[in-house]
Amino acid sequence: MSVSSFHPPQRTLMGPGPSDVNPRILEAMSRPTIGHLDPEFIRMMDEMKALLQYAFQTKNALTMSVSAPGSAGMECCFVNLVEPGDKVIVCQNGVFGGRMKENVVRSGGIVIPVDDEWGQAVDPAKLEDALKTNPDAKLVAFVHAETSTGALSDAKTLVELAHKYGCLTIVDTVTSLGGVPVLVDEWGIDAIYSGSQKCLSCTPGLSPVSFNAAAQEKISKRKTPVQSWFLDLNLVMGYWGEGAKRAYHHTAPINALYGLHEALVILQEEGLNPAWERHQRNHLALRAGIEAMGLGFVVQEADRLPQLNTVTIPEGVDDAAVRARLLQDYNLEIGAGLGTLARKVWRIGLMGHASNKTNVLLFLGALDSILTGMGANINSGVAVQAANDFYA
Amino acid sequence: MSVSSFHPPQRTLMGPGPSDVNPRILEAMSRPTIGHLDPEFIRMMDEMKALLQYAFQTKNALTMSVSAPGSAGMECCFVNLVEPGDKVIVCQNGVFGGRMKENVVRSGGIVIPVDDEWGQAVDPAKLEDALKTNPDAKLVAFVHAETSTGALSDAKTLVELAHKYGCLTIVDTVTSLGGVPVLVDEWGIDAIYSGSQKCLSCTPGLSPVSFNAAAQEKISKRKTPVQSWFLDLNLVMGYWGEGAKRAYHHTAPINALYGLHEALVILQEEGLNPAWERHQRNHLALRAGIEAMGLGFVVQEADRLPQLNTVTIPEGVDDAAVRARLLQDYNLEIGAGLGTLARKVWRIGLMGHASNKTNVLLFLGALDSILTGMGANINSGVAVQAANDFYA
Numbered sequence: 001m002s003v004s005s006f007h008p009p010q011r012t013l014m015g016p017g018p019s020d021v022n023p024r025i026l027e028a029m030s031r032p033t034i035g036h037l038d039p040e041f042i043r044m045m046d047e048m049k050a051l052l053q054y055a056f057q058t059k060n061a062l063t064m065s066v067s068a069p070g071s072a073g074m075e076c077c078f079v080n081l082v083e084p085g086d087k088v089i090v091c092q093n094g095v096f097g098g099r100m101k102e103n104v105v106r107s108g109g110i111v112i113p114v115d116d117e118w119g120q121a122v123d124p125a126k127l128e129d130a131l132k133t134n135p136d137a138k139l140v141a142f143v144h145a146e147t148s149t150g151a152l153s154d155a156k157t158l159v160e161l162a163h164k165y166g167c168l169t170i171v172d173t174v175t176s177l178g179g180v181p182v183l184v185d186e187w188g189i190d191a192i193y194s195g196s197q198k199c200l201s202c203t204p205g206l207s208p209v210s211f212n213a214a215a216q217e218k219i220s221k222r223k224t225p226v227q228s229w230f231l232d233l234n235l236v237m238g239y240w241g242e243g244a245k246r247a248y249h250h251t252a253p254i255n256a257l258y259g260l261h262e263a264l265v266i267l268q269e270e271g272l273n274p275a276w277e278r279h280q281r282n283h284l285a286l287r288a289g290i291e292a293m294g295l296g297f298v299v300q301e302a303d304r305l306p307q308l309n310t311v312t313i314p315e316g317v318d319d320a321a322v323r324a325r326l327l328q329d330y331n332l333e334i335g336a337g338l339g340t341l342a343r344k345v346w347r348i349g350l351m352g353h354a355s356n357k358t359n360v361l362l363f364l365g366a367l368d369s370i371l372t373g374m375g376a377n378i379n380s381g382v383a384v385q386a387a388n389d390f391y392a
Numbered sequence: 393m394s395v396s397s398f399h400p401p402q403r404t405l406m407g408p409g410p411s412d413v414n415p416r417i418l419e420a421m422s423r424p425t426i427g428h429l430d431p432e433f434i435r436m437m438d439e440m441k442a443l444l445q446y447a448f449q450t451k452n453a454l455t456m457s458v459s460a461p462g463s464a465g466m467e468c469c470f471v472n473l474v475e476p477g478d479k480v481i482v483c484q485n486g487v488f489g490g491r492m493k494e495n496v497v498r499s500g501g502i503v504i505p506v507d508d509e510w511g512q513a514v515d516p517a518k519l520e521d522a523l524k525t526n527p528d529a530k531l532v533a534f535v536h537a538e539t540s541t542g543a544l545s546d547a548k549t550l551v552e553l554a555h556k557y558g559c560l561t562i563v564d565t566v567t568s569l570g571g572v573p574v575l576v577d578e579w580g581i582d583a584i585y586s587g588s589q590k591c592l593s594c595t596p597g598l599s600p601v602s603f604n605a606a607a608q609e610k611i612s613k614r615k616t617p618v619q620s621w622f623l624d625l626n627l628v629m630g631y632w633g634e635g636a637k638r639a640y641h642h643t644a645p646i647n648a649l650y651g652l653h654e655a656l657v658i659l660q661e662e663g664l665n666p667a668w669e670r671h672q673r674n675h676l677a678l679r680a681g682i683e684a685m686g687l688g689f690v691v692q693e694a695d696r697l698p699q700l701n702t703v704t705i706p707e708g709v710d711d712a713a714v715r716a717r718l719l720q721d722y723n724l725e726i727g728a729g730l731g732t733l734a735r736k737v738w739r740i741g742l743m744g745h746a747s748n749k750t751n752v753l754l755f756l757g758a759l760d761s762i763l764t765g766m767g768a769n770i771n772s773g774v775a776v777q778a779a780n781d782f783y784a
Contacts, residue, residue: 002660003439003442003443003653003656003657003660004657005416005420005653005654005657006420006423006436006439006650006653006654007423008423008424008425008426008430008432008433008436008650009424009426009432010424011424011425011426011427011430013425013426013427015427017643018425018427018428018643018646020425021424021425021647024397026421026422026423026424026425026647027422028397028398029418029421029422029647030418030419030421030422031398031399031400031418032400032401032402032403032413032418033400033403033405033410033412033413033418033589033595033596034400034401034403034405034410034725035403035405035407035410035725036410036596038400038403038719038725039719040400040401041400044398044400047395047398050395051395067460067461067464067597068459068460068464068622069459069642069643069644069645070642070643071621071622071641071642071643072459072460072464072622072642075620075621075622079620099621102621103621105617106617106618106619106620106621107619195643197425197643203425203645203646203647203648204425204428204643204644204645204646205459205597205643205644205645205646205647205648225497225498226498227498227499227619227620228467228471228498228619228620229463229467229491229494229495229498230460230463230464230467248730249463250461250462250463250464251409251410251461251462251463251587251589251596251597252461252596252597253461253595253596253597253645253648254410254595254596254597255413255418255421255595255597255648255651256595256597256645256647256648258398258400259647261395261397261398262397262398264395265395265396265397265398268394268395327430327431333426333427333430338640
């Protein structure tokens, strides 16, 4: 066996993440590695905290990056906040709500399910029913932006309801952070996690998290130790914490953190409002093209995520064949449907750096050409123009 | 608040890890990000498995990289293999054996401690005593190369003993892999984990692991689910496994994996035997200089790790001041002592790419100059020459 260096192709990433990475971030990741206790690295960590506080719109002291992908950020929230026997209301309207349920069970908690159709937002009325019938519930967990369906839920209202009934909240913002408003302090979110590879346009592998005082208090009053040593916030905070001694816990993924730092600097330079507006504008241009083609969206207009567009596959069209053509002929990746939506939808990401006019036009032209070539029942040759008209 | 891009200084990394990263690896990490389900990425994963099998000297099908640092690799082994109530014999001769005990407890297991002095190898006789008095023990765990002390234990003998008494083994090779022989199949190690940032010279953030058939069988026969969703090998294998459907589990840290792939290609190019010999040669040169200076080692000669040299600090010398001078004046990082060895020793890494003549001479010259300037009781001005003579 003899293996050579790996040289990946240059793709356009318009799936559910990872999304196109800004070249500045790739360059930052290739800067010289320094030690995880180096004074210069500690300074970088302090900056990272300030940048994450900006991205999350929070003053929470416990704001940092978990040294592993978003799934570990999710687990970090659940293993720290759920104690054995705790009732946790989990609102599920897609794949990632299901994963939350798994996390509750494995943390020794009891799941109270609140289920909505995939593709719909979480229904606040159903949550309130569950809160009323479970006055002993401790936590409410939901996904702000369901990556599997493209539906945006009303985080502000759901958090208000949870608090009204004395519950803390765990909110998944893996796909929302940087793409649509995420206002941790204004909405009162207690524990939140996200991912580096969606609207922050960084490479995958890190999970920004933030916890408010109420969440910290629940963690500090636990009767049982956190079951994960790696994710135990009591230990992690000795390294990341405010005024901490920077005690060695685990070796931080230095160069990956350089990348996230640069991604957050870029977000700060653009500003949150302009970033949200850019995501919305490119979504509307994509929508103009998709609708001109005669295709439709799974999610109703009010709940649509601009950064993740779930488009219904036309009757008789082979899902996998289209995605393979996009990848082979256009070096363009889009996402397949998951779970109940498998083979029924495509998931088209316009996230972070990938949310731009060039990508919208490239994709619409490619899809139009492939579907027309397959004889699919669409309006051919009009999508690119419709999107272009939108930008004009 | 306005934060600028972070430009780290260029350090020479001669601490306990991260070690100097080969520039080829930094360049590899900055290659274009592709999707974690891209056919080209899947091909890279297959190559990665073959490269890790070479590094570990194993044919184990379950050989892969955990998407988080070595601490998570450790936790992956324990949460999958330890079932509630299992007795686990943990041999401790430094910091990381203590961390293993934490992992056993948090996984619901019962620790049977076998303790040795910090700086000594694990004593096989003590392990055998523990095995005799605990015939119901299920697992033996030990650290092959204690990063906190620089002591190398006899993994082959310890594994043989464990098997003689019907126990499976979990072996920490975070600091040994690539620096000294680690022969998984020949020694019969059942579960093993390592880190990317030591003798593999990659950036921190990934943890290579491997499990043999016996370990896999114990995992598949578990009566309780693995408490960690992120580290559950039954799920992870759906993505990384032999003949697996590459089912989405978590988003792999794409660019970090490019880096590890390149690190393993470099190891393959050099070859394991030449790499081990290089580590030994540079260690002996360092030793010549250290001893010429009149300083000594904590670990007795037979058990010394060539890649991690624990040197006793001369009487009256301020540990932190010396390390600060090395960092400020020479951009050179070495490690402090941990636990019972704090302020008593320096830990000098010669790991992977950092194990070279230039680093040995640079460090000896710097240390000689700093200690001489402080008026320490050493033989001044002879260390560099002694090391140079060794190379001649």
